Amino acid sequence: MRTFAIKAREGVLEINYSENSNQPPFRKFIITYNPELSIGENLESIKSALTGLPIDAGIIENSLNYDFSDTIIGINHQKIDIGLAITNMLNVPVVNMQTVNEIGLEKAVKDKSEYLKWHLDYYGEYSGKRNYGQEAMLTIGNGYFGLRGAFVESNADQDNYPGMYIAGFFNQLTTKINDHDVINEDLVNLPNSQFITFGVDQQEPFKIKPEDIQDIYRSLDLKTGVLTTTLHVQLSTGHVLEIRAQKVANMTNYHRFAIKYEVKPINFSGSLQIYTKIDGSVQNRNVERYNDFNQQHLDIVGMSAHDDQISMRGRTKTSKVEFVINSKLTSIDCDTKSIIDTATENQVISQTLNLDVDPNKTYTFEKNISVFTSEQPDDELDVKARKDLDASSFADTLKDSQKFYDHVWHTSDIQIEHDITSQRLTRVNIFHLMVSGSALATGDLDASTGARGLHGEAYRGHIFWDVTFDLPFYALHFPKIARQCLMYRYNRLNPARDYAKSEDKDGAMYPWQSGMYGDEQSQFVHLNPVSGKWDPDNSRLQRHVSISVAYDVITYVHISGDLKFMKDYGLEMLLSITKFWISMASYNKTADRYDIKEVMGPDEFHEEYPNSDERGLTNNAYTNIMVSWLFEKVNDLINNHEDTVKPIFAKADFSDADQAKMNDIAHKLRLDISEEGIIGQFEGYFKLSKLNFESYRKKYGDISRIDRLLKGEGKSPDAYQVAKQADTLMAYYELPASEIERVINQLGYQLPDNYFTKNLRYYLDRTTHGSTLSRIVYSVLDELDGNMDQSWQLFSTALFSDYYDIQGGTTAEGIHLGVMGATLQIETRNYGGVSTDGENISINPHLPKLWTKLSFKHLFQGVTYTFTIDHNNVEVKADADTNVSVKGKNYSLTKNKAQKINYR
Numbered sequence: 001m002r003t004f005a006i007k008a009r010e011g012v013l014e015i016n017y018s019e020n021s022n023q024p025p026f027r028k029f030i031i032t033y034n035p036e037l038s039i040g041e042n043l044e045s046i047k048s049a050l051t052g053l054p055i056d057a058g059i060i061e062n063s064l065n066y067d068f069s070d071t072i073i074g075i076n077h078q079k080i081d082i083g084l085a086i087t088n089m090l091n092v093p094v095v096n097m098q099t100v101n102e103i104g105l106e107k108a109v110k111d112k113s114e115y116l117k118w119h120l121d122y123y124g125e126y127s128g129k130r131n132y133g134q135e136a137m138l139t140i141g142n143g144y145f146g147l148r149g150a151f152v153e154s155n156a157d158q159d160n161y162p163g164m165y166i167a168g169f170f171n172q173l174t175t176k177i178n179d180h181d182v183i184n185e186d187l188v189n190l191p192n193s194q195f196i197t198f199g200v201d202q203q204e205p206f207k208i209k210p211e212d213i214q215d216i217y218r219s220l221d222l223k224t225g226v227l228t229t230t231l232h233v234q235l236s237t238g239h240v241l242e243i244r245a246q247k248v249a250n251m252t253n254y255h256r257f258a259i260k261y262e263v264k265p266i267n268f269s270g271s272l273q274i275y276t277k278i279d280g281s282v283q284n285r286n287v288e289r290y291n292d293f294n295q296q297h298l299d300i301v302g303m304s305a306h307d308d309q310i311s312m313r314g315r316t317k318t319s320k321v322e323f324v325i326n327s328k329l330t331s332i333d334c335d336t337k338s339i340i341d342t343a344t345e346n347q348v349i350s351q352t353l354n355l356d357v358d359p360n361k362t363y364t365f366e367k368n369i370s371v372f373t374s375e376q377p378d379d380e381l382d383v384k385a386r387k388d389l390d391a392s393s394f395a396d397t398l399k400d401s402q403k404f405y406d407h408v409w410h411t412s413d414i415q416i417e418h419d420i421t422s423q424r425l426t427r428v429n430i431f432h433l434m435v436s437g438s439a440l441a442t443g444d445l446d447a448s449t450g451a452r453g454l455h456g457e458a459y460r461g462h463i464f465w466d467v468t469f470d471l472p473f474y475a476l477h478f479p480k481i482a483r484q485c486l487m488y489r490y491n492r493l494n495p496a497r498d499y500a501k502s503e504d505k506d507g508a509m510y511p512w513q514s515g516m517y518g519d520e521q522s523q524f525v526h527l528n529p530v531s532g533k534w535d536p537d538n539s540r541l542q543r544h545v546s547i548s549v550a551y552d553v554i555t556y557v558h559i560s561g562d563l564k565f566m567k568d569y570g571l572e573m574l575l576s577i578t579k580f581w582i583s584m585a586s587y588n589k590t591a592d593r594y595d596i597k598e599v600m601g602p603d604e605f606h607e608e609y610p611n612s613d614e615r616g617l618t619n620n621a622y623t624n625i626m627v628s629w630l631f632e633k634v635n636d637l638i639n640n641h642e643d644t645v646k647p648i649f650a651k652a653d654f655s656d657a658d659q660a661k662m663n664d665i666a667h668k669l670r671l672d673i674s675e676e677g678i679i680g681q682f683e684g685y686f687k688l689s690k691l692n693f694e695s696y697r698k699k700y701g702d703i704s705r706i707d708r709l710l711k712g713e714g715k716s717p718d719a720y721q722v723a724k725q726a727d728t729l730m731a732y733y734e735l736p737a738s739e740i741e742r743v744i745n746q747l748g749y750q751l752p753d754n755y756f757t758k759n760l761r762y763y764l765d766r767t768t769h770g771s772t773l774s775r776i777v778y779s780v781l782d783e784l785d786g787n788m789d790q791s792w793q794l795f796s797t798a799l800f801s802d803y804y805d806i807q808g809g810t811t812a813e814g815i816h817l818g819v820m821g822a823t824l825q826i827e828t829r830n831y832g833g834v835s836t837d838g839e840n841i842s843i844n845p846h847l848p849k850l851w852t853k854l855s856f857k858h859l860f861q862g863v864t865y866t867f868t869i870d871h872n873n874v875e876v877k878a879d880a881d882t883n884v885s886v887k888g889k890n891y892s893l894t895k896n897k898a899q900k901i902n903y904r
């Protein structure tokens with residue numbers, strides 16, 4: 001094995017590289033550790049020293065002795081988990097010399113690799129947005145609630161934000177700004193019920209503050225769903241303690257979560273207090289720029305204590321949704337001297353435990369919490385919450401979570417060999433798709449997945465078209481979650497109809513941002529952090545969200561084979577959306593073409609024409625292509641399943657005449673295609689000015705939000721050929737290229753042979769990736785175009801976008817669920833090459849160079865497929881007799897018999 005060993009001594013790192021399992025001959029490097037530089041900058045010197053040398057693992061020779069990590073070193077009075085840092089930098093496991101001596105290098109490396117692939121760990125104390133971001137990444141939950149991974153000892157402040165959200169739990173508030181009533185609907189931050197801390201000898205309860213904290217380690221175990229925080233504390237009074245908090249969400253009884261809290265006094269005996277509370281004084285304060293608005297969403301209407309439980313009851317101010325939170329603190333192993341006190345103050349109810357402790361003994365406590373909500377007044381709510389809590393324990397909740405995640409990883413894992421980083425972050429993404437959506441599978445919740453999960457307050461918890469990026473993963477593994485995301489839309493068909501009507505349109509027009517009721521929640525102004533000014537926000541003109549809903553219905557039904565859903569709900573949505581788009585198309589007699597006006601594509605940098613009094617843009621290519629595609633699909637459905645579809649016509653106010661008109665439009669929508677074959681993003685796009693990207697990069701460095709920079713300079717991004725994310729080419733992310741080409745031809749346009757490459761280069765050159773949804777789309781386009789290196793670059797950045805918070809602070813306000821889901825799709829659909837677009841599965845792998853093997857399962861039309869793909873072979877197994885194609889060649893599969901096919 002090719003290793004390098006690191007020894008920290010007197011301000012230097014001594015590195016010995018060996019080509020043969022840490023045996024001589026060695027190549028030696030001495031790296032001076034510069035305390036003025038950041039850890040990352042110092043470690044960069046290791047990377048540079050080792051450049052060109054093949055490495056399988058690192059070994060730490062003199063790590064400090066901790067039970068939470070064996071790769072922490074002390075250098076220049078700093079402690080760093082050099083193992084974690086090197087794994088992030090070089091993508092190799094780093095082991096500890098003592099372990100190597102005990103169990104051998106091979107086993108140590110294997111164990112560590114396995115550990116790294118299943119854990120998301122952070123060492124040290126961070127502040128501000130950095131810590132907020134880590135809390136978002138460490139959020140646990142079950143699709144009913146999301147509980148940010150804050151320290152249980154923390155209260156909301158600049159550095160900590162222990163938020164909790166419930167799917168669909170929204171409230172609207174009005175704020176007067178410049179004499180205008182601005183109404184905002186927010187996903188409400190619930191009372192902080194995860195709070196638990198300790199105190200010694202009746203002194204001040206412990207608070208998270210750097211002076212008292214010697215060490216802090218957080219580890220999210222993706223295999224079980226448990227978040228463990230270890231704290232080493234030395235209080236100003238000299239008391240030394242070790243604290244371990246474990247948090248876990250119940251994935252089945254989704255109203256519950258549990259905390260196990262272990263306290264070990266190290267150097268004293270005396271009295272110990274365990275303080276817990278439910279704090280109803282919270283507001284929505286996760287997103288600083290929203291602080292100008294009224295964010296006090298809750299009324300606390302009652303607090304009480306029963307036996308060993310404390311309870312808080314309240315309701316949202318305007319949506320009048322009630323909630324009850326109950327909490328119970330128990331001591332697991334202490335003697336009878338422990339006393340529980342309950343107390344209430346203004347909007348806070350607390351429960352305290354008092355006991356005598358001895359040094360070096362661990363005292364274990366449990367805090368179990370249950371949360372219930374009800375949209376109607378419900379007298380039973382308290383009883384439900386109490387009973388539920390009576391039935392819950394940490395052990396039970398842990399067992400449930402373990403069982404749930406066993407199932408998740410058994411059915412839905414994506415296994416990647418030879419790439420620890422991709423493996424770990426892939427699992428992180430799958431985990432957060434579960435945190436954001438799993439309870440939707442019960443069908444009980446009238447909710448969908450928000451763009452930022454249940455992890456923070458950005459975009460006020462709203463639901464966007466981002467569901468499109470997650471829906472395939474859900475449909476292929478947890479079809480009931482996908483179905484419920486669509487039921488959320490079905491349940492809001494009437495508001496979508498009203499919205500269309502309010503714009504003098506027919507059918508159903510879904511809002512760009514959707515919350516509780518399904519009315520438009522996009523704002524009219526948006527704060528520009530560059531200029532500090534509120535700029536007008538026309539993003540609601542992204543009518544393409546309605547195409548996404550239709551696309552999701554079609555995708556879900558195709559993958560799941562759920563024809564009942566199509567009959568009962570899907571068709572009504574499709575016909576209503578179709579009806580809307582028919583009314584959006586205006587006929588131009590001279591040209592014998594239809595135009596779609598007043599829309600925006602996904603590229604939010606373009607809201608209208610420069611110097612125009614009209615809103616929006618005309619003939620956005622993505623919109624027109626997708627509308628034509630949708631019309632064709634709907635037409636096929638009507639013609640092929642007349643008996644099923646025709647009876648739905650009345651519900652959607654759809655007629656034969658509409659069908660005829662739809663077909664005419666499907667063939668005559670206008671596109672603007674240049675002589676070289678570039679498909680213009682919208683009509684008039686080619687007339688816009690080119691931006692000198694180089695000079696802006698020189699001036700500002702990061703130009704991903706060039707819109708804000710331009711506006712800050714008094715210019716409008718509308719005037720330039722510059723894009724936030726894929727727009728015209730977005731269609732190629734969603735549909736097979738052949739299908740789009742057919743649509744374009746059907747519209748009467750011809751494209752030159754190499755048009756795709758040309759368009760890709762053209763738009764990539766003009767895109768700044770201002771949205772996390774940009775790179776994933778271009779990664780797919782590059783893969784389609786055969787540019788694997790660039791595809792991989794874009795994919796890798798997308799994969800770690802929340803882990804490294806690449807937008808510099810947005811992860812603090814919630815993870816980006818769309819990109820998380822999309823990376824999973826790239827892995828299986830594009831790199832694994834497993835397409836579910838046709839009637840049978842077709843496979844055409846493009847494995848990244850680094851990966852030696854990729855394995856995963858798909859549930860497609862009721863059949864479970866297992867795929868194992870390497871650089872030469874595809875092994876596929878199905879639990880029914882079926883057919884697949886590999887590189888265009890057909891193979892029949894026998895039930896439960898694996899077939900290995902060489903595709904080279």
Ligand code: BGC
Pocket residue numbers: 451459464465466602604724725770771772773818
């Ligand atoms: C993107 C949209 C996306 C929204 C929510 C915006 O920055 O431009 O495409 O739907 O974020 O994630």
